[in-house]
Amino acid sequence: MSRARIMSRLIPWIAVPALLGLLLPLQRAWWPGQGSIGWALDLFAHWQPLYVVAWLVACLLGTLHDRRWLLGLPLLALPWITASPVAPHTDEKPDLVVAVANVNIRQRDPAALLDWLQRKPANLVVLTELSPDYAAALATRKYGGFAHQALHPLVSPPGLGVLSDRPLHNVRVLADGLGALRLEADLDIDGRTVRLVAAHPKPPMATRKYHARDRLLRELATAATAHPVIVAGDLNATPWSSALLGHDMRPLRRASGWAPTYPSEARGLFGIGIDHVLVSPGFARTGAERGPDIGSDHLPVRAGLRWRGE
Known part of the structure; x- marks a missing residue:
């Protein structure tokens, strides 16, 4: 032939x-x-x-x-x-920079993460797969200079944490029926109360987990119609997933890009983008980037946000 x-x-x-x-x-x-x-x-x-x-x-x-x-x-x-809708872009300076890092439950040393944050400062850092060892190591390094922390470390992947340069109020940790957690807190941005949700739904590798992930994000999108919301974390969903698509998800828009973040090998060349920053309609994005290898199987992401009004 x-x-x-x-x-x-x-x-x-x-x-x-x-x-x-x-x-x-x-x-x-x-x-x-x-x-x-x-x-x-x-x-x-x-x-x-x-x-x-x-x-x-x-x-x-x-x-x-x-x-x-x-x-x-x-x-x-x-x-x-x-792809799922993105927040509008602005060339104005950000009011807030949010970073997201899945630090890997087996990782114990936050040095690479804190070095990146020193080079690329953020106001809020959402940590997923936060272990007690990693949290203790963060404490010995004074949390990288962040004045406020809300940490819920676990010996299993649902552990979560938030580092912040501004006070966090009404901190609460909520679980779904499958054991996945989200950490919620309120913070002030120029006199306006904004709800931060650090989330890490279960990988949707079965029907119940798939529906639980989509249900969580739709609940958060509904909440975003009532007050300003920032959702950040390893969402186990790409911009082409049902979790981020559909008219009922429009109240939450991506401020981060869709470059691969997992797995981190070869700079995510053969990976998918599942670590995100989502925002309610009052926010615009000032820019987004993917971070370096921090010793995890995920690459971190970073997004600048600007409040533009209701």
Whole structure:
């Protein structure tokens, strides 16, 4: 068989899965349920950068036989179109910089995290998978200079913590029916009370966990219609997941990007972006970036926020 025939037969095997993957976020937004297979469909929706590369390869190979394949190139923009909404951008200085770091339950040394925060200061730092050993090490280093802390370390992944340069009020730790935690606190931004929610839902690798994650984020989106809210943490959802898509999630918008954060190997080259900062409509984003390797299996993220009014 000639090389040309082999290539022509190979193209559909690349193009069809890539196209289905690129269209999957639309299905997740319009019809997110699907009972016991919903969580599996959601996992396939995560890999939009991979589908972009595969579709590009298919189009380029296809043009060797038929130039009409060039008509498929605009579909490369789908991940930008189908991703969950982002907060509006502003060039103003931020009122608040929020950092998110999954520090890994097995990690004990916060030196790399604190060094990054010294180079890239933040007003709030949300920590997930916070262990007692890591919390104790933070204490010995005076919490990196943060004057206020709300820590709930555990010997298991649900441990959470918040470091802040401003007071945290009404701190409470809440659990869902599966043992996942969220830490809530109120803080003042220029005389306005803002609710901070540090969240880490269970990885949605089964139907109950998948529904619990989506239900939590929709409850927080509903709360964001009543008062200013910042949600930050390892949300175990990408911007193309049903957890962040749909009209009922519009009150919470991403202030962080969608660059891969997990796993951290090779700078997340083969990973997915599941660590986020979400904000209610009164906030604009001033910029976002992904942080360096801090010794965890996640890369941290950082987002600047500006209050723009209701």
